[in-house]
Amino acid sequence: METRYYIIFAVIILTLQVFLVLFHYTLRWLLQDKFSPKTLFRISLCLGIAANAFILSNIFFRLYHNFRLNALILVILYFIALIGFMAFVLFHVGKIWLRREKLNHVLRILYFPALIGLFGLSLYNAYTPVVHHYQIRLDKPMQPLRIGVASDFHLGKYFGGKQMDELADIFRREKVDLILLPGDIMDDNVDAYLAEKMQSHLAKLQAPLGVYATLGNHDFFGDERRIENEVRKTGIHLLMDEAVQVDGKFTIIGRNDDLVPNRPSAKTLLRGVDTRLPVFLMDHRPTDIWEHSRLPIDIQVSGHTHKGQIFPANLLTYMMYPLNYGFKQINGVNFFVTSGYGFWGVPMRLASQSEVLILDVRGTN
Incomplete structure (x- = not known):
């Protein structure tokens, strides 16, 4: 396998760890009323192990033609983390005027429509010149x-x-x-x-x-x-x-x-x-x-x-x-x-x- 592929995969692995951490905190915020912190940690850990195992298998078994799937995993985690970060910012700005409980509830309701909208916008930008x-x-x-x-x-x-x-x-x-x-x-x-x-x-x-x-x-x-x-x-x-x-x-x-x-x-x-x-x-x-x-x-x-x-x-x-x-x-x-x-x-x-x-x-x- 060419050197450039190893460089690409190294960047992917490092980026993946950052996105997995952000994903964990987003998941904990979204599902804190339904699952215990320990359960949410286990979910994040299992997902992290699976994602790392999949990408590392591409390196060791030279399945570098799966690059698009690797990239898609990263983008999904990135978008989940990005909307979570935006909600975090809006919460700390909005709590000046609204009660924390109400604001947190509204942001959690809006999270998934915003995430779907972000995917839709990114597809639109790719195919609409x-x-x-x-x-x-x-x-x-x-x-x-x-x-x-x-x-x-x-x-x-x-x-x-x-x-x-x-x-x-x-x-x-x-x-x-x-x-x-x-x-x-x-x-x-x-x-x-x-x-x-x-x-x-x-x-x-x-x-x-x-x-x-x-x-x-x-x-x-x-x-x-x-x-x-x-x-x-x-x-x-x-x-x-x-x-x-x-x-x-x-x-x-x-x-x-x-x-x-x-x-x-x-x-x-x-x-x-x-x-x-x-x-x-x-x-x-x-x-x-x-x-x-x-x-x-x-x-x-x-x-x-x-x-x-x-x-x-x-x-x-x-x-x-x-x-x-x-x-x-x-x-x-x-x-x-x-x-x-x-x-x-x-x-x-x-x-x-x-x-x-x-x-x-x-x-x-």
Whole structure:
């Protein structure tokens, strides 16, 4: 098993212990009238042993394909603890005005509807895309251009043909001239993609000036050759550390993810590129933003971060990347990082939502 899986499981185990402690206190608060503290402790202990045994068995028996189930266990415990923590805060704020017994009773009644609502909201955010529009002015001669951007499909068991049809409809309604897909098209492999016959759905992504894509980290987890072949079959122009000029109007550069050893820098890929024309860069991870801000690039589009996907992971991505989400202009270069159209792991998003970008780009004439 690869090292990255051991790191992931170590983080999962540590996080699980925190959530189990919070779960115990939440359970004790909810059921204190029905069970004794000793009984509630035994329930929490049995659940904790079962959860740890299940996840540890995945490590020792190399069942790392059960990652989604591990993640789902964590999310369920996290949501239970999160609503419990919110109730704790509301109790200590509300007791100023209401009697403690009455307030505690009301909060316990509202707990389960709030928990169900939180799960519903997270599913809604994962499967209901929002379209964000930006207007960009470049100091170069070019005709008005409308670019559609969508990243991080993670096409697999829980995100597939239906969502691609919806994305194609969005781009069609928005009347985009060009489509850019900056990476993580597949969710590690093409098994589900082939089994669910998604090729015809992905091929529906069309634009007058073409559809261009690059590969992300999840496209390089061992099945990159089949992923590359399947993407190209749909008519999508896959750029793997390549630059291409489109109709003499602008240049698109696509970088491989930095999982690829010794990948050329953006500066190297710019050699021979006519920078008098607009230059658009697709780079899956927004890690090299400061370096790219010193290059003759006009627009960079990235994904990867998912805006954390589930709060408070967005605080981590905020600390990890120069720009973890949104738009930022540095030295005249326009950087965009999208939260992504799909999701990774569990089909849930909290403080993050499925997203499509529409960039209206204008030049000096």
